[in-house]
Amino acid sequence: MKKLLMLIMVISSLMFAHSSSAQEMLQIKGSDTLINLVQRLAEDYMEANPGKYIAVTGGGSGTGVAALINGKCDIANASRLMKSKEVAQASDNGVSVNRVVIAMDGLSVITNGNSTVTQLTVNEIGKIFRGEITNWSEVGGPSMSITLYGRQSNSGTFVFFRDAILKGDYSQKMNRMNGNAQIVEAIKQDKSGIGYVGVGYVKEATGLNVLKVASRVGETYASPLNSADVKSGKYPISRPLNQYVNGNPTGDLKNFLAYELSNIGQQKVEEEGFFQIPVEYEELNAKAGL
Amino acid sequence: MxxxxxxxxxxxxxxxxxxxxxxxxxxxxxxxxxxxxxxxxxxxxxxxxxxxxxxxxxxxxxGKHPNLPEWIQTTKLKGDLRLRHQWSKKDGAEDRNRGRYRFRLGLESNVADNFKVAAGLSTGGTDPRSTNQTMTNNFETADIRMDYAYAQYQPKSWATIYGGKFTRKPVLWQTGDLLWDGDINPEGVAVALTRSASDDVNLFLNTGVFVLDESSSDTSDPVMYYAQPGMKWDMGDGMSLKMAVALYGFNSLKGKGNLDHSAGTNSLDAAGNLMYDYNTINPEIELSIKEPLGGLVPYAAMFGQYVHNPNPANEGDGYLAGIKFGAKKVKKSGQWQAKYMYRRLEKDAWIDAYPDSDSYGGETGIKGHEVVFTYGLAKNVTLGLDYYYMENITGPTIGENIVQTDVEFKF
Known part of the structure; x- marks a missing residue:
């Protein structure tokens, strides 16, 4: 037993000391809201640049950020901002995070196409998802219990919506779905349902109401389908869609990010249902050399 | 304007x-x-x-914020206070009620790039398996002891070296307390290595040497050395599998008297010395799932540990199997976690100085159930209920019931 123990200790130490081989493929991981868009961008980029390889996987913004912190990906897709704790962890690991914004999203609150409720204030949405408003009649609809559909906790959309709109905890009764597409399908089937998804998932969808939202009573109700309202922030649940990288990007990584931000890349952003970035984020991206 | x-x-x-x-x-x-x-x-x-x-x-x-002293930025302070009521009753004996408390205060400081020092103080006596202070002796003041004090060096992102009296979790992964009471902080040197095998698989190796005793009149002081290779596999859809196998070896144990703080249940020879070696093998496994059952609970896990001592012909095995669900960690108001474990630890499966001290006094040769429920009363404040039913494996059965009601404050 003692010899076996010593042998395992020595072999394992040698195995761990061995350096890993250099990555030849760009690894992108994270947000499920961004996955379709970034997969499309990656495919088009690879087609235009033979010999370049990019792997895009989901798992949620938290998964992508954790992978970047631990040096397991080149780009973390995130539909929320990195938390202070995550920035500190990255710094501890020698990772200097840089944020690049590649698209704008009007996070859309949706109901079944047969619903008579077409607009809500941020306060009303918060109360509904916190479980304080439980019947559609309380917001001008029919007497019918409200069924909640949201995302799982590793989702950046889950975190963004909670922090920006709920400012509290979700109702325990909310159905936690794996992705945007599952929420859209559930709401189509459920006349009592309400959910939130990235605008890219509702632009072409049928059988849904995409609600207009106002910051507060008395303010103008704006739609996430209106590009100008999302870009200006007039639509109160607009948000940037981010990619985090380690340091200022160079080489293939820089080339791919530059492609995403180019006119062609931004055109594809629109085609996938999201919105091009406004000038403020262009200035932010320029700080990262893009 | x-x-x-x-x-x-x-x-x-x-x-x-x-x-x-x-x-x-x-x-x-x-x-x-x-x-x-x-x-x-x-x-x-x-x-x-x-x-x-x-x-x-x-x-x-x-540690570079311009307006805060450097030591504040490089030093973290943490601690907790636990208030406990413990009721226990062993078959054939009177029941017992005790008020107990535990206070711990620890700090960790970055002394230089890649070097850390950490130290912690705690209530409790010399027993390495308990930091509780029982309310007794007419308001007698309580002892505070050195719970841990160690230096940590991280030469590479994948390698960390610990020396001194350190906390066990970073250097030896256990899914339960079948073998190691949670209060034990070993002394010696340990190394923790971690490496990515792929996007989804992390390998790790924990290894080290623990000093068990030192005698000025005996050159063959007992030490324990161990290696624990393992892996964690992120399987997708919020599922992950972690497993490891620990191999333990001991020097100068067999043929000598019981170690300090022994429960006195390992087999002894006619001279009163330990009859067997305890060079054991200890596999561990945990399968965890985020938001199973459509998000009905945020987290669930099944876990198990096994130990085998090849030296004795009988009474050389032990295992623990458990399930937990609810919040992964209860940190906030309204969060909760429920846990159930069954354990069986035979007489000579493991050294009787290390198992969970609340399981039949930390003896070997026991089996039984444990149910734990933890509820968040407020941020960093939890209410815990812990019920044990344990009994001896051999001889006339004598069962023991323990109910611990805890309120714990962390800062």
């Missing part, structure tokens, strides 16, 4: 903020005012807010 003047005010105020110990909330208020005045667009305000937060987080992590 002209826009340019507003901009001047903004930068002066932001400059003031960065040079003072200002809270993020105050910057938020300022930015909101500037957006309302039309000085900043909402997007520009969001960028400034995020960059400020990032800059402060990085400066604090690196």
């Amino acid at each position: 002209k826009k340019s003047l507003w901009i001047l005010v903004v930068f002066l105020m932001l400059g003031f903020c960065f040079n003072s110990n200002v809270y993020a909330g105050e910057i938020d208020v300022l930015l909101d005012v500037l957006v309302e005045q039309g000085v900043l667009t909402p997007i520009k305000a969001e960028i400034v807010r995020d960059e400020t937060k990032k800059r402060v987080a990085e400066e604090l992590a690196q």
Whole structure:
């Protein structure tokens, strides 16, 4: 037993000391809201640049950020901002995070196409998802219990919506779905349902109401389908869609990010249902050399 | 006021903020005012807010914040207070009620790049398996002892070396307390290595030498050495599998008397010395799932540990199997976690000085059930209920019931 123990200790130490081989493929991981868009961008980029390889996987913004912190990906897709704790962890690991914004999203609150409720204030949405408003009649609809559909906790959309709109905890009764597409399908089937998804998932969808939202009573109700309202922030649940990288990007990584931000890349952003970035984020991206 | 003047005010105020110990909330208020005045667009305000937060987080992590003393930035303080009522009853004996408390205070400081020092104080006596202080002796003042004190060196991102009296979790992974009571902080040297095998698989190796005793009159002091290779596999859909096999070896144990703080249940020879070696093998496994059953609970896990001592012909095995669900960690109000474990630890499966001291006094040769429920009363305040039913494996059955009601405060 003692010899076996010593042998395992020595072999394992040698195995761990061995350096890993250099990555030849760009690894992108994270947000499920961004996955379709970034997969499309990656495919088009690879087609235009033979010999370049990019792997895009989901798992949620938290998964992508954790992978970047631990040096397991080149780009973390995130539909929320990195938390202070995550920035500190990255710094501890020698990772200097840089944020690049590649698209704008009007996070859309949706109901079944047969619903008579077409607009809500941020306060009303918060109360509904916190479980304080439980019947559609309380917001001008029919007497019918409200069924909640949201995302799982590793989702950046889950975190963004909670922090920006709920400012509290979700109702325990909310159905936690794996992705945007599952929420859209559930709401189509459920006349009592309400959910939130990235605008890219509702632009072409049928059988849904995409609600207009106002910051507060008395303010103008704006739609996430209106590009100008999302870009200006007039639509109160607009948000940037981010990619985090380690340091200022160079080489293939820089080339791919530059492609995403180019006119062609931004055109594809629109085609996938999201919105091009406004000038403020262009200035932010320029700080990262893009 | 002209826009340019507003901009001047903004930068002066932001400059003031960065040079003072200002809270993020105050910057938020300022930015909101500037957006309302039309000085900043909402997007520009969001960028400034995020960059400020990032800059402060990085400066604090690196100990470079200009307006805080360096030692504050490089030193973390933590602690907890647990208040407990414990009821216990062993078959054939009177029941017993005890008020107990535990206070722990620890600090960790980055002394240089890649070097850390940590130390912790705790209530309790010399028993390494308990940090409880029983309320007794007419308000007698309690002892505070050195719970741990160690140095940590991380030469590479994948390698960390520990020396001194250190906490066990970073150097030896266990899914339960079948073999190691949670209060035991071993002494010696240990190394923790970790490496990515692929995007989804992490390998790790824990290894080290623990000093068990030292005698001026005996050159063959007992030590324990171990290696624990393992892996964690992120299987997708929120599922992960972690497993490891620990191999333990001991020097100078067999043929000598019981170690200090022994429960006295391992087999002894006619001279009163330990009859067997305890060079054991200990596999561990845990399957965890995020938000199973459509998100009905946020987290669930099944776990198990096994130990085999090949030296004795009989009574050389032990295992623990358990399930837990609810919050992964109870940190906030309203969160909860329920856990159930069954254990069986035969007489000579493991050294009788290390198992969970609440399971039949930390003896070997026992089996039984444990149910734990933890509920968050407020942020960092939990209520815990822990029920044990344990009994001896051989001889006439004598069962023991323990109910512990805890309120724990962490800071």
